[in-house]
Amino acid sequence: xxxxxxxxxxxxxxxxxxxxxxxxxxxxxxxxxxxxxxxxxxxxxxxxxxxxxxxxxxxxxxxxxxxxxxxxxxxxxxxxxxxxxxxxxxxxxxxxxxxxxxxxxxxxxxxxxxxxxxxxxxxxxxxxxxxxxxxxxxxxxxxxxxxxxxxxxxxxxxxxxxxxxxxxxxxxxxxxxxxxxxxxxxxxxxxxxxxxxxxxxxxx
Amino acid sequence: xxxxxxxxxxxxxxxxxxxxxxxxxxxxxxxxxxxxxxxxxxxxxxxxxxxxxxxxxxxxxxxxxxxxxxxxxxxxxxxxxxxxxxxxxxxxxxxxxxxxxxxxxxxxxxxxxxxxxxxxxxxxxxxxxxxxxxxxxxxxxxxxxxxxxxxxxxxxxxxxxxxxxxxxxxxxxxxxxxxxxxxxxxxxxxxxxxxxxxxxxxxxxxxxxxxxxxxxxxxxxxxxxxxxxxxxxxxxxxxxxxxxxxxxxxxxxxxxxxxxxxxxxxxxxxxxxxxxxxxxxxxxx
Numbered sequence: 001x002x003x004x005x006x007x008x009x010x011x012x013x014x015x016x017x018x019x020x021x022x023x024x025x026x027x028x029x030x031x032x033x034x035x036x037x038x039x040x041x042x043x044x045x046x047x048x049x050x051x052x053x054x055x056x057x058x059x060x061x062x063x064x065x066x067x068x069x070x071x072x073x074x075x076x077x078x079x080x081x082x083x084x085x086x087x088x089x090x091x092x093x094x095x096x097x098x099x100x101x102x103x104x105x106x107x108x109x110x111x112x113x114x115x116x117x118x119x120x121x122x123x124x125x126x127x128x129x130x131x132x133x134x135x136x137x138x139x140x141x142x143x144x145x146x147x148x149x150x151x152x153x154x155x156x157x158x159x160x161x162x163x164x165x166x167x168x169x170x171x172x173x174x175x176x177x178x179x180x181x182x183x184x185x186x187x188x189x190x191x192x193x194x195x196x197x198x199x200x201x202x203x204x
Numbered sequence: 205x206x207x208x209x210x211x212x213x214x215x216x217x218x219x220x221x222x223x224x225x226x227x228x229x230x231x232x233x234x235x236x237x238x239x240x241x242x243x244x245x246x247x248x249x250x251x252x253x254x255x256x257x258x259x260x261x262x263x264x265x266x267x268x269x270x271x272x273x274x275x276x277x278x279x280x281x282x283x284x285x286x287x288x289x290x291x292x293x294x295x296x297x298x299x300x301x302x303x304x305x306x307x308x309x310x311x312x313x314x315x316x317x318x319x320x321x322x323x324x325x326x327x328x329x330x331x332x333x334x335x336x337x338x339x340x341x342x343x344x345x346x347x348x349x350x351x352x353x354x355x356x357x358x359x360x361x362x363x364x365x366x367x368x369x370x371x372x373x374x375x376x377x378x379x380x381x382x383x384x385x386x387x388x389x390x391x392x393x394x395x396x397x398x399x400x401x402x403x404x405x406x407x408x409x410x411x412x413x414x415x416x417x418x419x420x421x422x423x424x425x426x427x428x429x430x431x432x433x434x435x436x437x438x439x440x441x442x443x444x445x446x447x448x449x450x451x452x453x454x455x456x457x458x459x460x461x462x463x464x465x466x467x468x469x470x471x472x473x474x475x476x477x478x479x480x481x482x483x484x485x486x487x488x489x
Contacts, residue, residue, distance in 0.1 A: 023280065023283065023284045025277060025280050025281070025284075028276070028277075028280055029273075029277070032273060032276065036268055036272070036273065037265055037266075037267060037268060038265075040266060040267075040268035040272075041265045041266055044266055051266070054266075054268075055268065055269055055272060058268055058272055059272050059275060059276065062272075062276050063276065063279060066276065066279050066280050066283050067283065128255065129259055132252075132255070132256065132259065151256050151257070151260050152260050152263070154260075175217065176216060176217070176239065179217070179249055179252065179253065180240070180245075180249065182252055183245070183248045183249040183251075183252045184248075186248070186252055187248045
């Protein structure tokens with residue numbers, strides 16, 4: 001590269017990845033500094049908020065960089081390539097966890113039970129957040145990933161299309177319909193909330 | 205006929221983030237209402253979008269366990285170490301040629317490389333042995349040359365040694381040699397000059413036998429002073445007897461010198477080999 005080790009933070013992701021193929025540990029450290037936290041949180045959110053699983057997946061993802069750095073296509077954007085690997089890992093995990101939907105339904109049921117017990121705090125933002133998380137969890141894997149990449153990983157439509165290996169139009173469509181679906185669900189939730197709040201207020 | 209859309213669904217997202225429904229331009233409203241049911245749906249979606257943005261922004265990101273980083277760095281250093289073996293393996297897999305993809309061809313290629321390697325090692329070993337042999341030969345030759353030089357030098361010295369011996373023959377006042385004389389040592393080292401010694405020996409033998417034939421037998425020829433009284437009464441004179449005894453002594457000395465000169469390698473001769481000569485020299489006269 002011809003640059004000193006002190007300038008690694010100025011390199012772009014692709015240059016760093018090229019250095020990693022030469023077993024440059026400093027370049028690898030810089031890549032980990034940039035993406036370690038992001039990927040950990042991505043896995044955490046995508047894999048049922050399981051810290052242990054997120055930890056294992058993050059470790060596995062970066063280990064792939066070490067063992068198969070040549071699999072990176074230099075003509076591609078590193079970020080989208082890296083997210084596409086992470087996305088595929090999640091897809092494989094979903095396939096393994098066939099009982100996920102049933103397990104999730106059970107959790108959802110128990111969650112509803114808790115909601116009823118704490119009706120006085122329903123208007124809390126935290127409750128809305130929980131409902132949103134639940135609604136997101138109920139989405140299919142593709143829509144959920146698209147939504148996650150767009151709003152939590154703050155990726156552009158183009159980056160999402162590269163990461164998920166689909167057209168930009170498909171990404172836009174998915175995002176729009178996901179938002180619409182969530183909105184309808186949350187509107188129903190707010191409607192229920194409104195009734196509950198009115199009922200509480202009418203109580204002597 | 206299909207109209208060319210000015211906006212995409214993504215643009216609805218953008219519109220929602222920046223404008224309420226009543227702030228939209230007529231053509232924007234038209235576009236929005238083509239995708240959403242009514243104003244309420246737009247407002248609900250807008251609210252949701254803003255909430256999500258807020259949640260995502262305020263969501264504290266979890267920090268991964270430092271052990272992940274440590275593990276990865278150790279894995280990277282291990283990978284670095286293992287790279288040489290990978291490179292070695294790639295010797296047999298590197299060429300991406302159609303005929304080389306067959307396993308049999310690769311095995312044959314590997315065997316050929318192995319055989320060439322073994323042959324090279326053997327050849328190198330033979331050459332090394334030859335070089336070592338030549339070096340030993342030249343070293344031996346140098347040693348022999350040194351020996352020859354020593355012998356030549358010793359031969360020169362031997363001439364003086366012979367002179368000394370002859371001096372010993374003539375010198376009647378010689379009684380004893382305190383220790384091994386240097387002359388003898390030189391003879392030991394180089395070997396006597398055979399022709400000179402042999403001629404001396406032959407001369408001495410003939411003289412001694414001539415005289416011994418004329419002298420009566422004595423009890424102790426080694427010590428002429430112990431000659432029996434009967435010998436003194438012999439028809440020969442005392443002087444003559446003394447002369448004969450001296451010659452006998454010389455004969456023994458010469459015999460001893462000859463025995464040393466017969467040694468092929470004077471250097472390897474032990475002190476015991478010269479005991480006769482030393483004995484003679486010490487008991488001379």
